[in-house]
Amino acid sequence: MSEKHDEVSGATTTGHVWDEDLADFTNQPPRWWMLGLAASAIWVVVYWLYYPSVPLPAANSYFKGVGNWSAIREMEADTGEVDAVRGKYENKLKDLTPAAILADNDLTEYVKRSGKVLFGDNCAGCHGTNGVGVKSKKDGLFAPVLNDDDWLYGGKISDIHTTITGGRQGMMVAHHDTLSEQQIDDVAKYVIALSEGRGDSEAAGKAVFMSSDCVGCHGADAKGMQAMGSANLTDKIWRFDGSLEGVKRTIAYGVNSGDPKARIAIMPNFKEAGKLSESDIKKLAVYVYKFGGGQAETPPAAVPAETAAPAKAAK
Ligand code: HEC
Ligand code: HEC
Structure with missing residues (x-):
């Protein structure tokens, strides 16, 4: 060109x-x-x-x-760093009781963070994120709310630890064979009245309650017994459907009673199933306790001197 x-x-x-x-x-x-x-x-x-x-x-x-x-080597170096930080806490809590972990602010802070994933993977499906409960329209709460101070089996750290370790399965017998329809209706109305603080207004139902097996499991004061996880019937907290129909169904068919219409309430056994290690179960007990509803244990657990680190500022 x-x-x-x-x-x-x-x-x-x-x-x-x-x-x-x-x-x-x-x-x-x-x-x-x-x-x-x-x-x-x-x-x-x-x-x-x-x-x-x-x-x-x-x-x-x-x-x-x-x-x-290599990308793998870089990742290994990174996770090694994380493990080193976690290892310090994991080693410490391995030998402590849940109550002792709770008494150590540093460890509790660690568990509050690391327990989130454990809870999400193993518990939230039934208990909801942060233990707020999962509602089923038909049956009421699928599993109990864990972030309130109402406990079927007790809210001390040792109670919670026992629950997660061994599982729980409350049992209430069916009553459709032992009580007439009228009696079931009456006692259901009494239980609802109790939760509204006007139990005495339902004399007929009260008579059924006092003269049947209800007293044996829920107590004469109807406040429930921790040893068998029988619900407190005097508060406003309903585990199952709290409408008249719902309460009648609970009374007629029971809970885990074997009746085809019974309500089902099974907290799995996490230790025997081998799903979680001892440490993980301890961490979850502390994690659940720290939702805010945990109850004080007496006497307070002793803390070995070297683990009694100063409290970190709550975030
Ligand atoms: C398959 C569903 C299911 C899973 C998964 C599950 N739970 Fe439960 N949980 C239940 C049910 C149902 C109950 C109530 C049992 C009863 O009423 O007897 C319960 C009860 C409890 C209680 C006792 C509450 C009280 O009021 O005393 C605690 C604490 C608890 N669960 C913690 C956990 C933790 C922590 C995990 C995870 C490791 C977990 N649960 C996983 C269903 C489940
Ligand atoms: C064998 C023991 C037993 C007997 C007898 C029994 N209950 Fe229960 N009841 C339980 C247990 C345990 C639960 C809690 C089930 C759970 O949440 O796992 C329960 C739960 C309930 C609930 C549901 C509370 C809620 O929050 O939804 C009602 C209502 C109730 N019982 C009423 C009665 C009445 C009324 C009688 C007598 C006619 C009675 N029960 C007899 C053990 C018993």
Whole structure:
């Protein structure tokens, strides 16, 4: 291509003219730009040589790079760092009772953070995130709320630990064979009245309650017995459906009674099932306790001197 020049400026052009008078000049790009281009070309070569880059013909083989870097090694180094931090706490809590962990602010803080994943993986499906409960429309709460101070089996750290270790399965017999429909209706109305603080207004139902097996499990004061997880019937907290129909159903068919219409309430046994290690169960007990509803244990657990670290500011 012979050299052409722009008529006005005299600059060299490609000879191509756009739109009648727009000429293509042949100016070099600016120097900074050319330097940048050269630098990136060098960078590519260095990068290719340093990091794993080119696949090699042999199966599963590749040029490993002179830097000896690999993503796996980098991840291992990172998780090693995390394990080192966690290991310090894990080693300490391995030998402590849940009550002693609770008495150590540093460890409790650690468990409050690390227990979240454990709880999410193993418990939240039934108890809801942070123990707020999961409601089923038909049957009421699927599993008890864990972040309040109402406990079927007790809210001391040792009670909670026992619950998670061994599981729980409250049993209330069915009454459709032992009580008439009228009696079931009466006693259901009495139980609802109790929860509203006007138990005495349901004399007929009260008479049924006092003269049947209700007293044996729920107590004459109807406040429940921790040893068998029988519900406190005098509070406003309903585990199952608290409507008249719902309460009648609970009374007629029972809980875990074997009756096909019984309400089902099974807290799995996490230790025997081998699902969780001892440490994990302890951590979960502390984690659940710290939802806020945990009850004080007497006497307070002794803390070995070296674990009694100063409290960290709550976040
Ligand atoms: C399959 C569902 C299910 C799973 C999973 C489950 N729970 Fe439960 N949990 C229950 C039921 C149902 C009850 C009530 C048992 C009863 O009424 O007798 C219960 C009871 C409890 C209680 C006693 C509450 C009270 O009022 O005394 C605690 C504490 C508890 N669960 C903690 C946990 C923890 C921690 C986990 C995870 C490791 C967990 N649960 C996993 C269903 C479940
Ligand atoms: C064998 C022991 C037993 C007997 C007898 C018994 N209960 Fe229960 N009852 C329980 C247990 C245990 C629970 C708690 C079940 C659970 O949450 O796991 C319960 C739960 C209930 C509930 C549900 C409370 C809620 O929060 O939803 C009601 C209502 C109730 N009982 C009423 C009665 C009445 C009325 C009688 C007498 C006719 C009676 N029970 C007899 C053991 C018993």
